[in-house]
Amino acid sequence: MTDTKNAQTLYDRLWSDHVVARGQQGRDLLYIDRHILHEVSTPQSFELLRENHLEVRRPETQLAVPDHAVPTRDRGAGIREELARRQVALLEANCRAFGIEYIPLTDERQGIVHVIAPEQGFTIPGITIVCGDSHTATHGAFGALAFGIGASECGTQMATQCLWQTRAKTMRVTFTGALPAHVTTKDMILALIGRIGASGGSGYALEFAGEAVRAASMEARMTLCNMAIEAGSRVGLVAPDDTTIAYLDGRPRAPQGRSWDQAVAHWRTLRSDDEAFEREVEIDAAALAPQVTYGTSPDQVIGVDETVPEASRHTMDYMGLNVGQPLAGLPVDYAFIGSCTNSRIEDLRAAAALIRGRTVAPGVTAMVVPGSTMVKRQAEAEGLDKLFTAAGFEWHEAGCSLCVAMNGDRVPEGKRSISTSNRNFEGRQGAGARTHLASPAMVCAAALAGRIVDVRKEHVS
């Protein structure tokens, strides 16, 4: 577990620390410390265990919560949609059968997997952590080797606590300078995806560095790492520092007492050597404008002050846009603040701060879906819910909601949505829905104006 080789990246150190057996051509058997489960990607994983008469090797390392299929309103009535109700019940039954802790819908710890695991201190630096969900890179914000896997791999992990993985190359993305007002880590990651493309990170593990990353809170770092997969990379990392350690101190599942001191001493060693990266990308954070996507792939993104560039006829028709058209001024029908990308307390604060007594524009459906019940309660304690509802926003229970549109929340065909989520794919927010990805402040500003606006120009002191 000690590696004395020179010039290593954080990724290399995390990898070496978890190799159980060496394979061929860069493929190693990795020990996987923790696994988060949700209702959508695990029914078939438990079937794999049953078919092979296998047990869960270390139930203590597993944590399950329903998030994708759950309703985010009228929860007192339970889940009305039959398939969703059965799917959530199946997760609970499987967890009971295999001895895994299950957080029920009614528990204040419930929420989106990638929000609740850090919140509970289940995610800590230095570990390997997986989930049957491509946005698992979120947890890389803590300096954990975190990546999304398929349902079969979820079953393999539960039975063996291991997965065969091919070692990636490493790319450091340095964000120099300080972010301007109203520009966020969401804009940083969208700008990166625009720069390197939707498969530009394929085969690489990304590490984010530079002044703008060091200055970012854990919530903001999670937003940054969350969308690594939209650049084609399964892994997005930030080296742990004082910000990381302060966030975790006292979390329910974080190490306590003497264990905490031992853990922190190890976490302080988790960093990269400058010369170890195979590829370097540098982006001037100080020069970034708020970013908005115009197409159906997350790399189709521009600054809000730019005009729509060339794209395929199919994409332009789907999005109802013309080449050369400015995005600013485009009317919107839906505004969504939520998802594992942007549903944490800071995201809600940033959006609420823009309201200043105004109301959602006529004809716009605006909704806020907190990432967890704990985020929801925190927001309510701060009075944010009242600001939102007084302005005409819907205030929901925690879940994935309109990011994946499989729980009944849906954007109708042909309607235009501005969304803090992570994917503008065709049909992602509902069949025929037109999605523009942006930051929470940009989404809130658009909801109030009824059209896409430059949040920097909205600011009135």
Added chain:
Amino acid sequence: MTAVRTVSGKAVSLPLDDIDTDVIFPARYLLHTEKKGLGRFAFHDRPEIVAAFEAAGHPQILVAGANFGCGSSREHAVWALAGLGLRAVIAPSFGEIFRGNCANNAVIAAAVDARHIGGLHAAAAAGGEIAVDLEAQEVRADTLAVPFAIPAGDREMLLEGWNTTTRLLALHGEAIAHFENRQRAERPWLWNKDETTP
């Protein structure tokens, strides 16, 4: 899993880049908890793609564009393609999670150099047979013979038809136990005090 050596048969051409798993398997059908019978949801919101599959007459091979299967980790995308009868996908590149999911479901994800994909699209569109030879790591169509890349571990697993999970335990059970004992000593905060070492 059944062993796969060569897949040959009719192919369908889908010459678009960045086809994501939401296009392959729309999210609203993720409420289904089974693997079988999901072919009916494949490309559900893209009738022109469904029509291309029908026109190709039950193809076993899909010739696709770059970054095929990007996005969501949903294995349903592979189950749905397999449900349509597909046993191999040929593309210049794949979403990484999708590629791994293919290997776990006896589907060959064959990555060919981008300059060869045009010829394969043409062959598929012309209705000819394509062969994906996993042993030789070669795609053949008419006069074309094109090498393809696949991770060595995936190739071996497909050729042998191994069960990843039981094989892993049988071959590496001791190494896993050894790792766990060492980690418990060196990183004790990762273990509950009352947890028994497996």
